[in-house]
Amino acid sequence: MSRIDNIIDTHVYYSILKAEKKIFADERDKWKFLNILFQLYGENHFSVYAFSVLDDEMHILWKGKEQEQSGVLDQLVKKYKSYYGKMYRITEDAVKIEMTFSEISNLSQIPSICREIHYLPIRYGYAGELNDYWWSSFQTYRQAYRWPGIEESAVLRYFDDNPEEGYRRFVKFHRKALPDKKTMQV
Secondary structure: HHHHHOOOOEEEEEEEEOOOOOOOOOOHHHHHHHHHHHHHHHHHOOEEEEEOOOEEEEEEEEEEEEHHHHHEEEEEEHHHHHHHHHHOOOHHOOOOOEEEEEEEOHHHHHHHHHHHHHHHHHHHHOOOHHOOOOOOOOHHHHHOOOOOEHHHHHHHHHOOOOOOHHHHHHHHHHHHHOOOOOOOOO
């Protein structure tokens, strides 16, 4: 049994929430969006392996039960649309967010998908270095900021059972190859 088999006991999903407009451009909006996500984490049984919030989209790698896959995202979008509508005095229907998600059947892809998600801000020009972008779970992995709900220990165990060595290898894995500018394929 591989390390990844030991850490995953539910379904793993890669989800993208894409907005028509840059509804996450303001850092307060990114903050609110993540607060809603992690409030839902407290109310439901799912965990996050990686995320990155850009100005018009959010990418998230998460695990949960099969029946939760769209329910959690539906709640997230509904609550955020309500917040955004009130904040900017527009109707909730004016806030368009498209959701896509796919189940990750090859669990050995988890580290690579985490890296791809963490590199999105660099790929799209939001930051020059991984450490410079705060709206990503990479900050939790590098222990600069603790986002609740990030299950970094599971991903770090993929690299090594010893947490310090897992962290060292995780960082090396992230640094060894900057993903190209092509659209991410999962």
